[in-house]
Amino acid sequence: MKRDILIVPFNPKEELIIACDNSGAIGKKVMDEVSVPYEIVGKLLFRVAYMECVAAGGIPFSIVLQNFNGDESWKPLVDGIQEGVSEAGIKELPITGSTESNFSLIQSATGMALLGKRQLGWSEPDFTQFTCNLAIIGKPLVGDEVVTQSKDVAPLQLFRWFAEQNDILSVVPVGSKGIAYEMSRIMPNRHDQLSFSSALDLKKSSGPSTCFIVVYKREFHEEVISMANKWIYGYTTI
Structure with missing residues (x-):
């Protein structure tokens, strides 16, 4: 990607x-x-x-x-x-x-x-070869929300942990264009067919990447839920 x-x-x-x-x-x-x-x-x-x-x-x-x-x-x-x-x-x-x-x-x-x-030659795994889930870690926030709702901002150390796991196939920071935009880059032909476990504003700006997307092997789901804890705002099967 x-x-x-x-x-x-x-x-x-x-x-x-x-x-x-x-x-x-x-x-x-x-x-x-x-x-x-x-x-x-x-x-x-x-x-x-x-x-x-x-x-x-x-x-x-x-x-x-x-x-x-x-x-x-x-x-x-x-x-x-x-x-x-x-x-x-x-x-x-x-x-x-x-x-x-x-x-x-x-x-x-x-x-x-x-x-x-x-x-040299680094590349993300081809997650289309696996049965995967996708999760949103952290809440999309912008402007004053970043300060007033700082407890909902995904911690950097958590982002780093996900990036270092072999069963995490992709980590994607979400910026000002929102979750839906980043998902369209991950899955150009399927992003609008996904249904999340909780309500999310997929088009809202995430400002300074207050949330991020993880794509992971489905068998790693319990570890993702446990590690993300209160910062997981929704997940879906892809």
Whole structure:
């Protein structure tokens, strides 16, 4: 499945993964649409880029941060990124980048590129060869909901756990286009025929990938239910 990443040849055994995310009108400026500390902005930017990288089989090794919010916001953004790194349960990543200090914007703007590596020739298993289930982990949230309903956001460490299991055939972060869009990419000809175990708004934005999709072998179902626990919001047979 094609992800929102760039793959670049790196060496004879590995390829480079570049995963990006950006944030606009979210921060501490007066004209921002969503008012949150820059620590949260940094943490959520890392979240999206990390999930995209890992979903494609990558191991993150560095971060490039683009800051258009002034010098004083650099440290809070980095602190937020490091909080996300800690939540994912991975080793600390080196961070570089730049701050626009010549001009001041009336709204916040921040961007991030996360660099990762994967083995050359990596590919997801062909889940059409198995009897599978599909589950939604976490709740689709956007804007202020991400803060006010943070308990419904799927934890990064849980995402990482699913990505590392052999019986999980695919992990797919859900972004601003919603669950239905991501399912149409997974199963172009069958996504509109699925019936979930609970009511879900399949078209709602999931903002900074507050939920994700897992495709797994059906015999792994009990393990998925047990591990996802309160963060599983629906499942179906495919």
